[in-house]
Amino acid sequence: MTTLFEIEADYREALAAAGLADLDALLRAPAAGPPASKHAHRETVPLEIKIGGAPRRFFLKRVFKVPPRHAIWPLFRFRPGISQPRHEWEILGELAECGIPSAKRVAYGERRVLGIPTQALLLVEAVPFEHTLEDWLVTGFERPANLTCEQRDALIRATGRLIGCIHGRGYLWPDIHAKHIFATPALGNPERPDWHLCIIDVERMSRRYDHSKQHWMTSRFKRHDQELFVLHRSTVPTCWSRRDLVLFSKGYGDGMCKYFQTPRHPWLRDMIRVSKRYSMSPTQPEGLSHPRRIVREKVNGIMAARDDRDVLAKAGIRSINDVFELSEGKNLTKPGLASYRDRIRLTLRGADGGERACYLKRYRRPPLIEQLRRMREHDRRDSSAKREAHFIKRLSLLGIPTMHWLAWGQEMNGPWERRSFIITEEIAGESLEKLVGRLSSTPAVSRCLTEAISPRDRHEIIRQLAIIARQLHQHRLFHRDLYLSHVFLTRNADGGIVLRLIDLARMIEKPLLRERWVIKDLAALNYSSPSPLVTRADRMRFLYHYCCAAERRLSLRLIWPDKLAKKVMRRTARMARHDLSRMAKA
Numbered sequence: 215m216t217t218l219f220e221i222e223a224d225y226r227e228a229l230a231a232a233g234l235a236d237l238d239a240l241l242r243a244p245a246a247g248p249p250a251s252k253h254a255h256r257e258t259v260p261l262e263i264k265i266g267g268a269p270r271r272f273f274l275k276r277v278f279k280v281p282p283r284h285a286i287w288p289l290f291r292f293r294p295g296i297s298q299p300r301h302e303w304e305i306l307g308e309l310a311e312c313g314i315p316s317a318k319r320v321a322y323g324e325r326r327v328l329g330i331p332t333q334a335l336l337l338v339e340a341v342p343f344e345h346t347l348e349d350w351l352v353t354g355f356e357r358p359a360n361l362t363c364e365q366r367d368a369l370i371r372a373t374g375r376l377i378g379c380i381h382g383r384g385y386l387w388p389d390i391h392a393k394h395i396f397a398t399p400a401l402g403n404p405e406r407p408d409w410h411l412c413i414i415d416v417e418r419m420s421r422r423y424d425h426s427k428q429h430w431m432t433s434r435f436k437r438h439d440q441e442l443f444v445l446h447r448s449t450v451p452t453c454w455s456r457r458d459l460v461l462f463s464k465g466y467g468d469g470m471c472k473y474f475q476t477p478r479h480p481w482l483r484d485m486i487r488v489s490k491r492y493s494m495s496p497t498q499p500e501g502l503s504h505p506r507r508i509v510r511e512k513v514n515g516i517m518a519a520r521d522d523r524d525v526l527a528k529a530g531i532r533s534i535n536d537v538f539e540l541s542e543g544k545n546l547t548k549p550g551l552a553s554y555r556d557r558i559r560l561t562l563r564g565a566d567g568g569e570r571a572c573y574l575k576r577y578r579r580p581p582l583i584e585q586l587r588r589m590r591e592h593d594r595r596d597s598s599a600k601r602e603a604h605f606i607k608r609l610s611l612l613g614i615p616t617m618h619w620l621a622w623g624q625e626m627n628g629p630w631e632r633r634s635f636i637i638t639e640e641i642a643g644e645s646l647e648k649l650v651g652r653l654s655s656t657p658a659v660s661r662c663l664t665e666a667i668s669p670r671d672r673h674e675i676i677r678q679l680a681i682i683a684r685q686l687h688q689h690r691l692f693h694r695d696l697y698l699s700h701v702f703l704t705r706n707a708d709g710g711i712v713l714r715l716i717d718l719a720r721m722i723e724k725p726l727l728r729e730r731w732v733i734k735d736l737a738a739l740n741y742s743s744p745s746p747l748v749t750r751a752d753r754m755r756f757l758y759h760y761c762c763a764a765e766r767r768l769s770l771r772l773i774w775p776d777k778l779a780k781k782v783m784r785r786t787a788r789m790a791r792h793d794l795s796r797m798a799k800a
Contacts, residue, residue, distance in 0.1 A: 215325065215326070215327050216325070216326040216327075216329075217237055217323070217324075217325050217326075218300075218322075218323060218324045218325075218326070219236060219237050219321070219322070219323040219324075220303075220321065220322050220323070221235070221320065221321045222318075222319060222320055222321070225265075225320045225321065228263055228264065228265045229263065229320075229321060231264070232263050232264070234261075234263070234321075236323075237323035237324075237325065237333075237335065240274060240276075240321065240323060240335050240337065241276060241278075241323075241333065241335060243261060243274065245259035245260060245261065245274075246259075246260045246261050246262040246271075247259075247260045250273060255277065255278055255279040255280075255281060256275065256276060256277040256278065256279075256298075257275075257276055258273055258274070258275045258276075259273070259274050259276070260272070260273055260274075260340075261273070261274050261337070270339065270340070271339075271340035272320060272337055272338065272339050272340060273317075273337070273338055273339075273340055274335060274336070274337050275298075275299055275302075275335060275336045275337075275338075275417075276335045277297055277298060277299060277333060277334045277335065278333060279332065279333070280295070280297045280298075280330075280331045280332055280333065280334060284296060284297055284298060284331070285297070285330050285331050285332070286330065289330075294329065295329070295330050295331050296331065297324055297331040297334035298334070298336075298417045299322055299323075299324065299334040299335055299336035299417070300322060300324050300331070300334060300336075301417060302319075302336055302416055302417040302419075303319055303322040303336055305385075305416050305417075305419050305420075306318075306319040306338070306416065307319065308421070309385075309413075309416070312379075312383050313379075314376070314379055314380060314383065314413070315376075315410070315411055315412040315413065316412060316413045316414070316416060317338045317339065317340075317341055317412065317413070317414045317416075318338060318339040319336070319337075319338055320337040320338055320339055321335075321336075321337040322334075322335070322336050322337070323335050338414075341396045341412045341414060342398075342412075343396035343397060343398040343410065343412055344358070344396075344398070345358045345396065345397065345398065346392060346393050346394070346395060346396050346397065347369075347373065347392035347393070347395045347396075347397055347449070348392045348393045348448075348449075348504075348506070350369060350397055351366075351369070351370075351392065351449055351452055352392060352448075352449050352450075352451075352452050352504060353451050353452050353498055353502060353504070354451065354498075354502045354503055354504025354505075354507060355504050355507055356507075362407075364405070364406075364407055365399065365407045367457075367461050368406075368407045368408055368409055369397060369409050370458050370461045370462050370465070371461045371462065371464060371465035371468075372397075372408065372409040372411055372465060373395065373397075373411065373462065373465065374461065374462035374463060374464065374465025374466040374467075374468075374469065375465035375466070375468050375469040376395070376411050376413070376465075376469065377390065377441075377442070377445070377466055377469065378465065378466040378467065378468060378469020378470040378471075379469040379470075380413075380469075381438050381441075381466075381469070381470065382469055382470045382471075383421075384421050385419055385420065385421050386419065386420050386421075386437055386438075386441065387413075387416065387418070387419045387441060388418050388419075388441065388444070389415055389416070389417075389418050389419075389444075390441045390442075390444050390445045391415075391444065391445070391448045392445065392448040392449050393448065393506070394413055394414050394415045395411060395412075395413055396411065396412045396413075396414065397409050397410070397411050397412075398410050450495065450611065450612060450613040451495050451496075451498050451502075451612075451613030452495075453495040495613045495681070495685075496613065496614060496615055496678050496681050496682055496685070496712075496713060497615075497678060497706070497710050497711060497712050497713075498613070498615060498712070499615055499704060499706065499712045499714070500706045500707060504610075505607050505610045505611055506611075512623075514532060514533035514534065515533055515534035515623045515624075515625070516531070516532075516533065516534060516537075516621050516622075516623045517603075517621060517622050517623060518620060518621035518622075519620075522620040522621060523621070525562050525563070525564055525570065525620070526562070526620065526621060526637075528562070528563055529542075529560070529562050529563070531621075534623040534625065534633075534635070537574070537576065537623065537635045538576060538578070538633060538635070540558075540574070542560065543558040543559055543560040543561070543574065544558065544559040545557070545558055546558065546559055546573075552580075552584075554577060554578050554579060554580050554581065554584075555575065555576070555577055556574070556575065556576040556578075557573065557574070557575055558573070558574040558576070559571065559572075559573055559574075559640075560572045560573070560574055560637070570639060570640075571639070571640035572620060572637050572638060572639050572640060573637070573638050573640060574635060574636075574637050575599065575602075575635060575636050575637075575638075575719075576633070576634075576635045577597065577598045577599060577631065577633060577634045577635070578633050579631075579632060579633065580598065580631055584598075585629075585630060585631060588601065588631070589629055591722050591725075592604075592722070592723075594629040595626070595629065596624075597624035597626060597631045597634035598631060598634055598719060599622045599623070599624055599634035599635050599636035600622055600624050600634065600636075601719065601721075602619075602622075602636055602718050602719045602721075603619050603622045603636055605691075605718040605721045605723075606618075606619050606638075606718060608691070608723075609686075609691075609715065609718070612685055612689060612691075613685070614682055614685055614686065614715060615712055615713065615714040615715065616714055616715045616716065616718065617638045617639065617641065617714070617716050617718075618638065618639045619636055619637065619638045619639075620637045620638065620639060621636070621637045622634070622635065622636040622637070623635055641702045641704060641714055641716065642704060643702045643703050643704035643705075643714070644702065644703055645698065645699050645700070645701060645702050645703070646675070646679075646698035646699075646701045646702075646703055646713075647697065647698040647699035647742060648699075649667075649703060650698060650743070650744060650747060650748070653747055654744060654747050671711055672752070673755065674711050675703070675711060675713065676752055676755050676756050676759070677755075677759050678711065678712075678713045679701065679713060679739070679756065680755075680756045680757075680758075680759035680760040681759065682701075682713060682715060683696070683735060683736065683739065683760055684759075684760050686735070687732050687735070690723060690724045690725075690728060691721060691722075691723050692721065692722050692723075692725065692731035692732070692734070692735055693715070693718070693720075693721055693735055693738075694720045694721060694722060694731070694734065694735070695717055695720055695738065696735040696736075696738045696739055697738050697739070697741075697742040698739070698742040698743060699742065700715065700716050700717045701713055701714070701715060701716075702714045702715075702716060733781050733782055733785050734785065736760075736778075736782045736785075737782050737785035737786045737788075737789060738789070739756075740753065740782055740783070740786045741786045741789045741790065757775050757778065757779060758775070761775045761778065
């Protein structure tokens with residue numbers, strides 16, 4: 215057994231005074247707070263160590279068992295095994311030499327058996343900045359302060375410059391996420407603001423080429439574009455304007471030009487191409503809370519946030535048994551609703567004394583065929599209720615407005631579902647199906663006087679509906695019940711239209727025969743849009759917004775509007791014939 219341990223010279227005295235001058239002491243060190251992250255074989259915990267008489271904050275990454283991927287698999291490629299802490303220790307040292315701002319490394323330790331790493335740790339000092347790019351830019355986070363246009367422009371350009379320096383030095387960073395980049399305003403001239411940035415979590419960063427050579431020119435966007443996609447996706451639902459892209463690309467070019475003598479204008483074209491798929495996003499509702507801001511925990515079989523748990527407790531819901539014994543509320547039945555499912559409308563009283571309308575879905579011992587279908591279509595460890603909660607969060611992270619769930623719970627017997635439930639908050643609005651039905655019942659002569667939406671709002675509804683459908687299909691998500699009845703129309707205080715997607719219980723992700731499900735979703739929208747109220751021009755406008763920026767992630771056979779329209783019309787005709795046959799049998 216071999217033990218490796220190293221401490222930076224500036225921190226040796228402080229760690230020795232704290233009794234943390236060896237590997238075993240750090241592995242057993244008590245945390246100064248809840249873990250920042252915790253997994254089966256590793257964790258990241260905060261520590262407080264006094265330096266110069268004042269406590270300073272550190273983060274300790276402890277790997278109790280190095281996984282085979284890092285310890286053994288490299289041996290088959292004739293490379294020594296290396297743990298994640300040791301790799302991050304080396305990368306942090308290289309970044310410091312390059313002048314790229316990153317977390318300061320403090321100590322590193324590793325235990326090896328026969329040359330194979332078994333345990334390891336890394337101690338780094340906490341970044342002196344308090345807020346990340348998520349806090350400053352992403353919609354749904356609490357802004358530390360209101361940024362002026364000049365400050366926001368400077369932040370975006372500084373971010374591009376930092377990423378350009380990283381790529382210019384030949385590094386690849388798969389975890390290039392907004393929450394891993396800390397930022398604080400620099401004190402100086404307020405008319406020309408600047409920012410200080412610092413990166414963390416670089417354990418997966420690697421150097422793929424020597425920055426002194428010019429062979430990067432042939433493949434500069436083979437891997438870098440993927441990382442820029444990750445960065446832009448981490449800022450969803452914030453919409454990047456063309457001005458933002460120009461500023462980012464200029465900063466990116468400045469960072470690259472530190473190491474390569476290259477004209478800047480190609481970077482502008484490439485960055486706009488790379489960011490195009492994330493430059494459009496549906497309008498977000500007011501008071502949006504980003505899913506990564508909400509801290510939830512499971513207590514007595516119920517997964518909920520602390521505030522929502524207090525609301526449920528006032529209604530007598532403290533455990534999963536209370537949910538299934540609940541007899542209050544209005545039972546919502548409809549033709550075709552399975553006997554093992556319940557839909558109940560509840561009225562809960564919030565912390566401010568106001569009433570909150572919610573919907574409770576309960577599932578009791580689904581039949582065998584439904585259990586097998588759930589396992590085939592989704593994770594077999596997730597119940598029907600957890601499946602819907604999963605997709606609610608998934609859509610929220612993609613910037614697609616949807617429902618807000620208060621709580622869910624499940625009881626499983628291995629992969630078999632015994633019972634589960636989910637409680638979602640009511641959306642204050644009306645479905646597009648009701649809106650279309652109300653307008654259809656109005657005589658055509660007086661419709662222009664009584665119509666609730668203007669032509670401009672009508673076009674906005676079509677545009678946002680197309681963007682939502684395109685965002686779903688780009689990420690290989692398929693609703694399977696994408697009718698107008700499952701799209702709710704709400705308005706913000708400024709009158710802006712917001713479309714929210716509901717009823718995600720049957721949604722699937724990354725299925726086979728992707729084109730089939732694209733056609734099915736679009737045909738469902740087309741079938742539920744009645745003529746002549748929804749005109750041919752409206753359908754062509756939807757098709758234009760859906761296809762005008764079709765990306766390579768969609769099948770190439772679907773990006774041509776004429777071919778797509780023919781396939782959708784054929785599927786719509788099939789749906790109409792199917793409904794007629796069902797009505798005839800009834």
